[in-house]
Amino acid sequence: MNILVVDDEDMIREGVAAFLREEGYHVILAKDGQEALEKFHEFPIHLMVLDLMLPKRSGFEVLKEINGNHDIPVIVLSALGDEETQMQVFDLYADDHVTKPFSLVLLVKRIQALLRRYYVVEDIWHYQDVTVDFTSYQARVKNEEVAIKPKELLVLKCLIQHKNQVLSREQILESISNDFADLPLDRVVDVYIRNLRKKLDLDCIVTVKNAGYKISL
Template sequence: MRVLVVEDDEMIREGIVEYLSEFGYSVVEASDGEAAINQFDESTHLVILDIQIPFKNGLEVLKEIREKSNLPVLILTAFSDETYKIDAFTNLADGYIEKPFSLSLLKVRVDALIQKYYGTHDYFEYRGAEVDFKRYTARLNGKLVDMNPKELEILKFLIENEGYALTREQILNHVWKGTDDVPYDRVIDVYIKELRKKLQLNCITTIRNVGYRLERR
């Protein structure tokens, strides 16, 4: 998951970046409000945002983010004044942590927000492939990949049943349920071929005379 850390204190910022990176997060950093807006894009999953930063303060950055996205934002603040907390929540922050704070506590809060917003099967990562099923976006080695919605729906169904073999008929019934234009079952082979090609998913294996199984190695 891609986390944007916005903090002007270099020691605190680098500490957060290094700590979260150890746990598999992809972390991007910014030292001021303008840099934060420039770094923020659709690939960002969570923002850790300090209030007192140069050029644009944290609340201004939060307002701009909310014009584009409802992704989780965790506020860092040295202020105990309730006015700042009220302003943050008025602008739809998802929580705050007062400085000084422990990195382990910060990670717990980040993990909880990621789980709340993206859930177990709303985000998939395998080697260089990343898929966000809520946004219907996919990347390979950081680059956006043009995906057919049905390809992503098939992939999600395989993920939800990871380790189990699924027949073509099961996939068809799930992905095309409630529609009148159910394709011939061999169309699934085409979609699987494209998934493997576009996202380099060697974790999808063919089960002869049955169908397909996804199993991360």
């Protein structure tokens, strides 16, 4: 999973990143609010660790922009531990507030808890007349088995993990971790999406013009 760590202090940013990498996470770094937003739109981000007092654009501004259009967990880091600051943070839909200095071990525990809450996709997924088993890569519509490829279900799982969030074609491909060099990028993703809609009659998969796809749940 991709975790975006945003802090203008090199020691904190690199320290958190090193600890998270040891735990097996893919870490993306940003040193200011503007870079954070750029990285957020460039990569599929599963969780953000965000400092409040940032150059260029503050953590408050970043929170306002991302949580107006996306649903991802955010842990805010701040030297300000007063009640008013924490209330402002939670009013902007942050999931947690950690006061500096903090324990890296406890920070990782908080991250793991949030990721479990947000991104655990049940082995069996139901939507209207559709049932998908992600362990056996089988799907049924109105209790009739449907021939479907594992790659197509991986794309579906990716969209579910980022429900209500627009993903570009590049982000979808990166998430399912395959090499599609032999085929044009647009065609690969579009074919998978088209097959999912046709085979499973999924009206919840939405095309967002000039941006990509999202699943509305």
